[in-house]
Amino acid sequence: MFPYRGYAGKWLYVDLTTGEIEPRAYEATLAEEYLGGNGFGTRLLWEHVGPDVAPLSPENLLIVATGPLCGTPLPTSGRMEVVGKSPLTGIYGDANAGGFFGPELKFAGWDAVVFTGRAAHPVYLRVADEAVELRDARDLWGLTTSATEDHIRQALRDEKIKTATIGPAGENRVRYAGIQVTLQRSAARCGLGAVMGSKNLKAIAVRGHGQVTLADPDRFRQLNRDLRRRLRENPVYPAVHAHGTPGIAALMNALGRFPTRNFQSGSYEHIDRIGADALEARAFVRHLACYSCPVACDKLYRIPDGPYAGTTLHSVEYETLSALGAGIANPDLDSILFANRLCDDLGLDTISTGRSISFAMELWEKGILTAQDTGGLTLEWGDVETTLKLVEMIARRQGFGDLLAEGVRRAAAAIGRGAEAYAMHVKGMEIPAQDGRAQRSMGLAHVTSTRGADHLKAFPTIDETGYPEEARRRYGEGYLPELADPLASRHKPMLVKDGEDFGAVVDSVGLCKSGGTFVLAEIYWPDVAAALEAVTGMEMPVVRLKCIGERIYNLQRCYDAWHGVTRADDALPRRFAEEPSPSGNARGQVIDLEPMLDEYYTLRGWDRSTGWPTEEKLRELGLEEASPWQRPG
């Protein structure tokens, strides 16, 4: 008998090669040491997918996991986690999405679904409470994500089914194909949609009628009320609610942190045409919220007229305004929205898609690519027609799109002729919409992220805006003023380490990073610990929760080390160290990572020369068996 509330207490193991579906009991020790979600996936990946397993082979796992807080009435508790070995980076990979899928899986009575193998033909998994079956998806293969969801809902005559689907990009194994989680959200990064496609798995469709049980309902009710009140009283809440993540675009542009023209600049001269205020005026229809979220940062947008008239989107992110806007010097907001919808339908990560196109455009600018290389395409900055064509070509691996579908690291290696200098990636993953020259903590976060270039592992929001209130509240007066200064390096390794450990917990329990934990910076270690106690009944002092976060992050690092990652891979492209930023508040700035990395490894208890967790640190975390020192690298 599983001892904790909050969990369904069982998960599904689906072997797509044999078609066997096996319910498995959730091990109490797994919950105690890894919580769920991200931690659950990390542990399974480490146990079952070694360096000999190719990411797109049947032996890779696709792990879809929820956490114990997911599906409770707690604010922002609608997140789900997807974990697998990434075909983009070849190392640990994960992606996270909000919406309603995660809670629905819990309501159906399952904490996770783990896929292995490869089906003989396209299938989708239907989960209807205890009834679970693989269904033929041959007639769905080739459809967009939205059409797939429509077909499944119609076929099963249930409009409330929640889906996670891939589009043509995942089927064609584009290395940065994402998984669309209903129309609203995407588990976009790391190419896990390609892993799904490699398994001939078109979709997961879930419907549940149960509920998540609570260990201490009275304490939970009080906590839930308190957190909701604090979120609504947070002074930044109105701005986040009003505009969602696009609300930061103009501010990041002023900081010089809004990647433009493939990171040649951090400020876009046409920001007022693509920022939140323009977006609101042009296309806002109404606010949308994920499951149990009082922040409601999603919006329904509709292009009212013009060549893309009638196009609707259920979410537009800050990242996409850079990737498909400033990043490729495209000031046409309507075309950004249309390209965003196209990526969602085709099942592409907008960040890596946009960065792959901006990489190609800079190569064109520098004369490294010509029409001979591109099959006749011209790649001028801001060329909307070419951009939209390329998005389709990438998803379908046609012509020059086939090369860009490999991601910038592989594309640069294939092109040669100095193209590597313009491939903006870390460990093979395209860099999102931050510039370490303008915000030191983000530069460090990009390189220490266990899934390649990423802002969300550490998510150091504290120093983005240069103001000290949140820094003081979380860390104390002693870290000021540097901790709140985006251009200061001091204390940033501490901020990044704390964010990574806390983020691992947030992704493991099923909360949202944009709904109060990092954005708004309202919900922190003591709140999550208290929520876990009230929901699960597990004793969870903060010190234990911190240890769990550290354990998860260290195991991910060990996994990467096992796949050959060392300190040498914790590096930004040369541009950030050698080309002073021309932009905004960051004008004249470059970033020197090495001193921050030294301090970061020391704080982590990692060896400074290799960047690997030391044996002593691993013993402390109960991870002796994961030691990269004992395994061939």
Added chain:
Amino acid sequence: MIAVEVRYYNMLRHRTGAQRETVALPPGMTLRAALEHLITLHGPRLREMLFAPGGELSPHLVIFHNQRLVRRDHDHSSGDPGPGLSLADGDELMLFPAISGG
């Protein structure tokens, strides 16, 4: 008088109803005094977005002066702009809520 361009973003745009405006100010007026002047232009409800109850700049306001971040905890030796800086003709102020996250 000097002309200073002020640009409002996000909730500040909502509150003032303006995206940008050029305001006429006495020469040498400080940034802090200029913000007080904006309250006289746009009404007292703007005050809570610009100043904390104690009268200091709101911790939830971000200001750029001529594209440089204004430091609330201004250290004169740093050379960074602070609330006491004197405005000059042609200066630009950008006012944001202190939103982060992405």
